[in-house]
Amino acid sequence: MRKLLLSVSDGRGFDIGLVSVPLAFLFAMAGLPLIYNIVMSFQEVDMFSLGTFARPFVGFKNYITLFSLPETWPILRNTAVFVIASIAGQFTIGFALALFFWTGFPGSSWLRGLFLVSWVMPGLVVGAIWNWILSGDFGVLNYILREVGLVSGNIFWRSDPDFSLWAVVIANIWLGISFNMILLSVGLSAISRDLYEAAELDGANVVQRFFTITLPMMRSTIGAIIALGLIFTLQQFDLFAAITAGGPNNSSNVAQYWAWDMSFRQYDFAQGATISVIMIVFVMIASVVYVRSTRHEVRG
Amino acid sequence: MSFALRDKVMLLVAVLLAAIYLFPLYWMYVTAIKTGSAMFASPPSFWPSDPQWGIYGFVWESRNVGRYLWNSLVIASGAVSLIVVLGTGCAYVLARYRNVWVDIGLFLILMLQVLPASLMITPIFVGFSQLGLLDYPRVAVVLAIAAKSMPFFVVLVRATFMSVPMELEEAALVDGNSRFGAFFHIVLPLARNGILVSAILIFMQAFGEFVYSKSMIQAIEYQPASVGLNSFMGPNTNEWNNIMAYAAMYVTPILAIFVLLQRRIVSGLTSGALK
Numbered sequence: 001m002r003k004l005l006l007s008v009s010d011g012r013g014f015d016i017g018l019v020s021v022p023l024a025f026l027f028a029m030a031g032l033p034l035i036y037n038i039v040m041s042f043q044e045v046d047m048f049s050l051g052t053f054a055r056p057f058v059g060f061k062n063y064i065t066l067f068s069l070p071e072t073w074p075i076l077r078n079t080a081v082f083v084i085a086s087i088a089g090q091f092t093i094g095f096a097l098a099l100f101f102w103t104g105f106p107g108s109s110w111l112r113g114l115f116l117v118s119w120v121m122p123g124l125v126v127g128a129i130w131n132w133i134l135s136g137d138f139g140v141l142n143y144i145l146r147e148v149g150l151v152s153g154n155i156f157w158r159s160d161p162d163f164s165l166w167a168v169v170i171a172n173i174w175l176g177i178s179f180n181m182i183l184l185s186v187g188l189s190a191i192s193r194d195l196y197e198a199a200e201l202d203g204a205n206v207v208q209r210f211f212t213i214t215l216p217m218m219r220s221t222i223g224a225i226i227a228l229g230l231i232f233t234l235q236q237f238d239l240f241a242a243i244t245a246g247g248p249n250n251s252s253n254v255a256q257y258w259a260w261d262m263s264f265r266q267y268d269f270a271q272g273a274t275i276s277v278i279m280i281v282f283v284m285i286a287s288v289v290y291v292r293s294t295r296h297e298v299r300g
Numbered sequence: 301m302s303f304a305l306r307d308k309v310m311l312l313v314a315v316l317l318a319a320i321y322l323f324p325l326y327w328m329y330v331t332a333i334k335t336g337s338a339m340f341a342s343p344p345s346f347w348p349s350d351p352q353w354g355i356y357g358f359v360w361e362s363r364n365v366g367r368y369l370w371n372s373l374v375i376a377s378g379a380v381s382l383i384v385v386l387g388t389g390c391a392y393v394l395a396r397y398r399n400v401w402v403d404i405g406l407f408l409i410l411m412l413q414v415l416p417a418s419l420m421i422t423p424i425f426v427g428f429s430q431l432g433l434l435d436y437p438r439v440a441v442v443l444a445i446a447a448k449s450m451p452f453f454v455v456l457v458r459a460t461f462m463s464v465p466m467e468l469e470e471a472a473l474v475d476g477n478s479r480f481g482a483f484f485h486i487v488l489p490l491a492r493n494g495i496l497v498s499a500i501l502i503f504m505q506a507f508g509e510f511v512y513s514k515s516m517i518q519a520i521e522y523q524p525a526s527v528g529l530n531s532f533m534g535p536n537t538n539e540w541n542n543i544m545a546y547a548a549m550y551v552t553p554i555l556a557i558f559v560l561l562q563r564r565i566v567s568g569l570t571s572g573a574l575k
């Protein structure tokens with residue numbers, strides 16, 4: 001007993017104690033739910049069997065039912081469009097801003113930090129603000145677009161099925177620009193200035209320097225950021241809840257919102273779990289890419 | 301001379317870009333003090349001519365904003381305390397050793413970090429209801445948030461511990477400190493700032509958390525401000541000035557912390573996310 005106490009205060013037991021409690025907690029709160037999720041996706045779950053573990057197993061029935069639903073493929077397509085458009089927008093604008101601030105001028109790092117404000121705001125608040133900006137009749141975005149001459153009539157961003165998904169994409173791009181820009185800035189500042197001086201002496205112009213130095217040197221950073229963008233975009237839930245709630249008629253629904261909607265709006269927990277399992281597989285693939293590219297970063 | 305001019309032009313463009321980017325935030329604050337008719341005016345006025353400061357007091361009273369914010373504060377503080385107590389030691393051990401087990405542990409932690417809350421809520425909700433945890437909804441949400449955010453905290457704080465020289469701890473051990481004593485008297489004080497910044501980041505995330513609270517807290521008197529804002533925004537609402545006033549009261553404390561600690565938060569974020 002004394003030996004054990006001594007080990008905990010002054011030996012290996014100290015490290016093991018420090019690391020095992022959090023890992024046990026994480027296993028209980030994240031690992032077990034993950035397993036339970038997979039189990040539930042093979043079970044029949046209704047309001048009556050919710051309280052018991054002894055539910056009938058139904059094999060792949062939930063998966064078969066899921067893919068025979070008429071809305072499944074449109075929602076998966078929406079998810080793909082949402083992810084690709086959001087990442088393309090965030091990354092392009094973020095990279096442009098990072099390059100602009102990288103040129104360096106008085107106040108540049110302070111002003112750059114200001115952009116990160118969107119990262120700390122609650123998602124629901126961001127959603128509420130964009131909901132109001134994108135409002136059809138009185139929205140300020142429609143007013144600006146009309147004044148500039150881009151559109152002639154009001155766009156009903158939230159209620160027009162052709163635009164509802166794009167309403168959330170716009171808000172999500174705004175939200176994601178900041179972390180793309182900050183992380184790309186970190187990557188840019190790690191490139192040695194000597195390389196550019198040498199290239200300049202050799203007569204390379206700005207465009208050539210960008211494609212022969214900046215892009216190749218940033219390769220692993222860009223990989224990590226796109227994987228991280230994929231992870232964050234697949235986590236985006238608050239904006240859907242605050243702007244369109246998946247509507248109208250599922251035109252702006254995506255898988256991560258649909259999974260919640262199945263469980264907590266339609267009380268079909270088995271279908272909710274099934275969608276979750278499919279999406280978690282995608283997220284896992286993205287995170288393996290992310291972890292691999294950050295590994296590369298540390299070694300190189 | 302031309303350099304000074306270039307700096308000025310760049311600064312001007314940068315301020316302009318920041319203004320465009322932060323326009324939604326400005327629009328929230330402006331809408332929150334407009335009258336009902338000014339809000340729907342066409343063309344919209346970008347500068348409030350007749351500021352209605354009374355809207356804040358009205359919304360605070362009528363929507364019970366104080367109670368919502370208090371619940372957010374309780375949930376966020378609970379989650380952050382749990383994360384700091386459990387996560388700091390974990391991060392320390394993961395920073396101190398470099399072997400296969402640490403690599404595996406880090407990999408698992410990074411994998412847990414990416415699981416979307418809206419996908420994990422289904423099994424968590426069913427499991428918690430079977431355990432009877434949903435009778436204590438705020439505790440249930442604290443546990444769920446802690447599990448969700450701890451990996452991020454561990455990754456950030458691990459980077460801090462990596463920057464504490466191991467020789468200092470070894471010297472303390474040679475001088476007769478126990479591991480316990482060296483950890484609490486030498487290593488922790490040196491890593492204090494990094495832990496504090498990470499805790500603030502986690503706090504701001506937990507303060508705005510929505511999915512878990514929305515799903516697990518049915519009783520309105522325990523709901524945090526994010527859920528309150530969601531129920532305020534009906535499908536056909538036209539009280540946008542009141543909603544924006546609510547949003548402003550919700551987000552201003554967070555913005556104040558951010559502006560005060562901007563430099564530290566930015567450097568803390570960037571050190572953890574890519575390393």
